[in-house]
Amino acid sequence: MSRTEEEIIKEEEAGKQKLLDLLLHAGSETLEEQLEDIHPADILELVHSEEETDPKQLLERLPDPIIADIIDEEDEDEKYELLKLFPEERQKAILEKMSSDELADMVGSMEDKSELTKLIGKLSDEDRSEVSQLLSYPPDTAGGIMATEFINIYDNKTVYKTLLYLQEIAEEVENSYALYVVDRQNHLKGSLSLTDIVTSPFDTPILDIMNSHVRKAHVEDDQEKVSREFEKYGLVELPVVNDDDQLVGVITVDDILEVATEEATEDIHYMGGLSGEEEVDGPLADSLRSRLPWLVVNLLTAFLASWVVGLFESTISQVVALSAIMSIVTGMGGNAGTQSMTIIVRGIALGEVNRENGLRIFIKEFLVGLLTGAAIGGIVAIVEYVLHGNVYLGLVTGLAMILNMMAATVTGYLVPVALKKMKIDPALASAVFVTTVTDVLGFFFFLGLATLFLPKLI
Amino acid sequence: MSRTEEEIIKEEEAGKQKLLDLLLHAGSETLEEQLEDIHPADILELVHSEEETDPKQLLERLPDPIIADIIDEEDEDEKYELLKLFPEERQKAILEKMSSDELADMVGSMEDKSELTKLIGKLSDEDRSEVSQLLSYPPDTAGGIMATEFINIYDNKTVYKTLLYLQEIAEEVENSYALYVVDRQNHLKGSLSLTDIVTSPFDTPILDIMNSHVRKAHVEDDQEKVSREFEKYGLVELPVVNDDDQLVGVITVDDILEVATEEATEDIHYMGGLSGEEEVDGPLADSLRSRLPWLVVNLLTAFLASWVVGLFESTISQVVALSAIMSIVTGMGGNAGTQSMTIIVRGIALGEVNRENGLRIFIKEFLVGLLTGAAIGGIVAIVEYVLHGNVYLGLVTGLAMILNMMAATVTGYLVPVALKKMKIDPALASAVFVTTVTDVLGFFFFLGLATLFLPKLI
Numbered sequence: 001m002s003r004t005e006e007e008i009i010k011e012e013e014a015g016k017q018k019l020l021d022l023l024l025h026a027g028s029e030t031l032e033e034q035l036e037d038i039h040p041a042d043i044l045e046l047v048h049s050e051e052e053t054d055p056k057q058l059l060e061r062l063p064d065p066i067i068a069d070i071i072d073e074e075d076e077d078e079k080y081e082l083l084k085l086f087p088e089e090r091q092k093a094i095l096e097k098m099s100s101d102e103l104a105d106m107v108g109s110m111e112d113k114s115e116l117t118k119l120i121g122k123l124s125d126e127d128r129s130e131v132s133q134l135l136s137y138p139p140d141t142a143g144g145i146m147a148t149e150f151i152n153i154y155d156n157k158t159v160y161k162t163l164l165y166l167q168e169i170a171e172e173v174e175n176s177y178a179l180y181v182v183d184r185q186n187h188l189k190g191s192l193s194l195t196d197i198v199t200s201p202f203d204t205p206i207l208d209i210m211n212s213h214v215r216k217a218h219v220e221d222d223q224e225k226v227s228r229e230f231e232k233y234g235l236v237e238l239p240v241v242n243d244d245d246q247l248v249g250v251i252t253v254d255d256i257l258e259v260a261t262e263e264a265t266e267d268i269h270y271m272g273g274l275s276g277e278e279e280v281d282g283p284l285a286d287s288l289r290s291r292l293p294w295l296v297v298n299l300l301t302a303f304l305a306s307w308v309v310g311l312f313e314s315t316i317s318q319v320v321a322l323s324a325i326m327s328i329v330t331g332m333g334g335n336a337g338t339q340s341m342t343i344i345v346r347g348i349a350l351g352e353v354n355r356e357n358g359l360r361i362f363i364k365e366f367l368v369g370l371l372t373g374a375a376i377g378g379i380v381a382i383v384e385y386v387l388h389g390n391v392y393l394g395l396v397t398g399l400a401m402i403l404n405m406m407a408a409t410v411t412g413y414l415v416p417v418a419l420k421k422m423k424i425d426p427a428l429a430s431a432v433f434v435t436t437v438t439d440v441l442g443f444f445f446f447l448g449l450a451t452l453f454l455p456k457l458i
Numbered sequence: 459m460s461r462t463e464e465e466i467i468k469e470e471e472a473g474k475q476k477l478l479d480l481l482l483h484a485g486s487e488t489l490e491e492q493l494e495d496i497h498p499a500d501i502l503e504l505v506h507s508e509e510e511t512d513p514k515q516l517l518e519r520l521p522d523p524i525i526a527d528i529i530d531e532e533d534e535d536e537k538y539e540l541l542k543l544f545p546e547e548r549q550k551a552i553l554e555k556m557s558s559d560e561l562a563d564m565v566g567s568m569e570d571k572s573e574l575t576k577l578i579g580k581l582s583d584e585d586r587s588e589v590s591q592l593l594s595y596p597p598d599t600a601g602g603i604m605a606t607e608f609i610n611i612y613d614n615k616t617v618y619k620t621l622l623y624l625q626e627i628a629e630e631v632e633n634s635y636a637l638y639v640v641d642r643q644n645h646l647k648g649s650l651s652l653t654d655i656v657t658s659p660f661d662t663p664i665l666d667i668m669n670s671h672v673r674k675a676h677v678e679d680d681q682e683k684v685s686r687e688f689e690k691y692g693l694v695e696l697p698v699v700n701d702d703d704q705l706v707g708v709i710t711v712d713d714i715l716e717v718a719t720e721e722a723t724e725d726i727h728y729m730g731g732l733s734g735e736e737e738v739d740g741p742l743a744d745s746l747r748s749r750l751p752w753l754v755v756n757l758l759t760a761f762l763a764s765w766v767v768g769l770f771e772s773t774i775s776q777v778v779a780l781s782a783i784m785s786i787v788t789g790m791g792g793n794a795g796t797q798s799m800t801i802i803v804r805g806i807a808l809g810e811v812n813r814e815n816g817l818r819i820f821i822k823e824f825l826v827g828l829l830t831g832a833a834i835g836g837i838v839a840i841v842e843y844v845l846h847g848n849v850y851l852g853l854v855t856g857l858a859m860i861l862n863m864m865a866a867t868v869t870g871y872l873v874p875v876a877l878k879k880m881k882i883d884p885a886l887a888s889a890v891f892v893t894t895v896t897d898v899l900g901f902f903f904f905l906g907l908a909t910l911f912l913p914k915l916i
Contacts (some may be wrong), residue, residue: 037671041690049814078874136577147598163621165655170657175633176507177652193637194652199622199628213495231719232499234684236694236710253711254692260715261689265804271726272792272800273853278807281815287826291797295834298793299534302786303841309782318776321772323781328760330785331897334757339749342730346723347815357739368745376753383761439789 010248019046021289023058040069047082056085066089068097075185076109080119092122101147101255103127104134131326134249142226143219145259146240146249152180153206155189160202177237180247180427181210182186188239188247211267216241219248223259228351230256254444267349270427271342273298297432301371305330305439312447319457321388325397332444333404337434345426362413369409372404377401404438407445411437477504481516483684489519490770498527505540524547526555533582534567538577550580557738559605559713561585562592571643591706600684601677603717604698604707611664636693638705639668646672646697646705664712677706681717686716686809708735728885729800731756755890763897770905777915779846780908783855788900790834791862795892797872798823803884806874819869827867828860835859858904862896865903869895877912 019042021032022218043062047055049069050329059067059082067086071079071094079102083091095103103123110116119130130148137143151173153162166173179197181190190210200209216239217226230238230253264268269278269290278290309316309326343363347353353361383400416426416431450457467797475492477500480492501520505513505528517525517540525544529537529552537560537900541549553561561581568574578586595601609631611620622699624631637655648668659669674697675684679754688696690709727736727748736748767784802819805811811819812858843849871890874884908915 030911317778320775
């Protein structure tokens with residue numbers, strides 16, 4: 001019963017229609033009952049896709065906590081648009097239900113100072129101070145992605161007492177997978193997973209089952225480091241502490257999954273020559289802003305390569321066939337360089353290139369350049385010899401190819417490693433350096449050798 | 459107190475040394491006590507990094523469940539190497555403690571049939587049938603990544619009774635975040651998170667708090683689809699059902715985090731022209747196998763482009779300056795095409811390109827090509843006019859640039875979309891098509907126009 005794509009799409013459409021009917025027409029009792037099983041992400045999707053329906057109409061009958069959840073799901077820079085659908089008093093009630101990290105994201109992404117001031121005025125004193133604290137951390141650090149909602153307990157309880165306490169504060173426990181044991185000064189002393197709680201006999205003292213060597217992040221830790229920690233240890237939640245080892249927030253795995261996808265997208269975009277944050281279905285102006293700067297940089301390197309060719313115009317004018325062959329040498333060098341660069345840049349991003357294996361990897365890349373250069377150079381040499389009946393033309397092409405492919409793989413290793421050392425994101429700038437080297441050197445090797453052997457080529 | 463990189467490395471080294479001392483020299487009581495706070499991933503890291511220490515010596519004093527956890531953490535194709543360190547009887551005991559999905563990965567990755575037969579002989583009957591079932595699903599589907607360990611309960615219990623039950627089966631609850639309610643035929647009827655359990659009063663019937671609209675995956679669902687589901691709904695665990703809606707496994711978020719990273723790495727490698735699974739610090743032979751095939755394919759397209767240039771040799775021989783300029787036109791086309799292709803391929807991978815927005819995105823890419831082509835073409839036209847003092851040469855270059863960049867962005871959209879339609883991974887093959895088009899058309903536009911205007915260029 002493997003379903004076809006058609007069937008899946010049909011099923012999804014039917015589900016959407018059902019949800020739409022429910023939101024617009026169901027009696028308030030039915031609505032409340034059914035809402036328990038509906039994820040806010042689905043309602044948000046409906047708000048986005050139903051162009052003929054007023055979002056306000058879709059949302060206004062929903063209870064405040066659900067609206068808050070829906071806004072939580074929305075992209076940073078669209079959150080406020082949703083909130084603004086409601087009258088002022090209701091906005092305050094909804095804000096009260098939002099989590100601190102999402103509030104901080106919303107405030108942090110607002111550019112209109114007047115709107116921003118209005119919004120901040122609607123926050124409770126507690127939220128306002130939390131948001132201000134969260135915004136003081138750079139967005140790509142543990143502090144920037146953590147939430148300040150978590151459950152802490154003192155260590156003098158039993159499992160039974162803890163369960164009673166959790167039942168009491170039920171509403172706050174949503175989305176928590178662990179409890180944190182702190183002392184009176186809020187220093188992190190230990191942690192317990194919910195699994196620990198549900199599997200231990202009721203009379204077990206918390207002290208006996210808590211893990212006192214808590215894995216934790218520091219507020220200033222880079223989000224990529226935190227993300228790797230989640231992956232390495234299979235975490236679902238990680239507490240965040242400040243300089244004084246006080247518990248200040250937690251990061252949950254759903255945030256990390258987003259971080260992992262975002263970082264991968266950023267690297268892929270950078271390596272493809274897109275700067276800035278461009279969305280596939282975003283406005284034209286964003287695309288131009290993201291692409292033109294790199295095109296201009298690439299143009300400069302293209303002029304450089306063109307200038308090298310210009311140096312050899314007299315050689316080319318004597319053996320015009322060179323002009324058709326030379327782009328093979330530079331093109332293949334570009335491909336080989338891109339391959340090396342790709343594997344090194346990704347390896348660096350995943351933390352797989354380090355002091356210990358750096359030299360070994362370098363030597364491997366060198367050998368890859370030599371061997372693939374010999375293979376590809378050999379083929380090209382034979383083909384050009386056959387096509388033009390001149391063995392020297394074959395030799396010049398083959399030799400230039402080997403040299404350029406070796407330069408390519410070595411550059412593909414050295415450039416990202418050097419950029420990393422200089423604390424520049426290797427994904428961002430490696431490509432342009434690598435292709436510059438392979439173009440400039442490719443033309444130089446090929447046309448230079450051709451000039452040396454010119455008498456034999458004519 | 460932001461720590462420097464030096465300090466962090468030092469700290470990590472000290473931690474490693476401490477762990478090494480513990481594993482090699484601590485008394486068995488101390489060892490047992492301390493092990494609770496040590497993650498198997500850290501022990502595995504030590505096994506990998508300590509070249510002077512025998513891995514057997516490091517591991518043999520550890521209890522079986524910990525060894526099983528360490529093997530769980532190891533890469534698929536290295537798992538068996540670790541297991542083999544132990545005598546036969548101990549191997550059986552360790553295998554008994556391993557999770558079914560990891561067992562299946564180990565069995566699935568073994569190529570030596572004789573070793574494989576030996577290993578299968580050591581599995582319990584239950585494990586053997588589970589592994590065989592799991593291996594029947596393709597590795598990139600829900601069935602291929604799920605585990606068969608999960609907790610199911612009948613719906614006639616209260617929260618209190620459930621807690622007593624969980625305490626009883628404590629050992630099996632490890633790494634579970636939800637309970638599943640099934641009927642006698644194992645049909646999935648509902649789910650409860652551990653949060654539901656710990657926050658509900660003891661006398662609450664399970665029926666009252668279970669979610670009966672369970673979000674679930676089908677065994678044949680693609681892992682990328684499952685991964686997007688986790689991200690969209692912020693899941694930590696997802697049950698997997700078969701055609702009869704029977705619960706057959708669960709997927710946890712730590713597997714998904716791995717999937718997300720793997721898929722991103724695969725896409726990045728594919729787009730960089732690496733086929734197969736190449737590791738940055740892997741053997742030279744793997745690198746050659748991964749790179750040479752694409753280099754050969756690229757070589758064929760390079761010959762094609764070179765042939766196009768050859769068609770215009772007589773034009774080039776009359777205006778040699780063309781040979782220096784033509785690579786600017788193809789190079790910039792290649793860059794623009796790569797940009798478009800990158801944003802489209804990533805958009806497709808994230809499910810952001812669909813029927814509704816396809817045309818809009820296509821038009822945008824067309825306009826990006828037109829506008830960036832006009833900008834870059836304009837600059838190049840002026841520069842070449844100034845360099846060579848011939849206004850027609852500037853015009854030919856500028857016009858060819860605009861045409862090629864429009865062709866580039868349109869191809870950058872069309873190729874990945876077409877490949878997706880043909881169920882070929884767009885990341886894998888888009889690049890070579892796009893650069894072929896931009897090279898061939900780039901040379902054709904530029905040299906063709908130059909031939910048309912030849913009398914004005916001489």
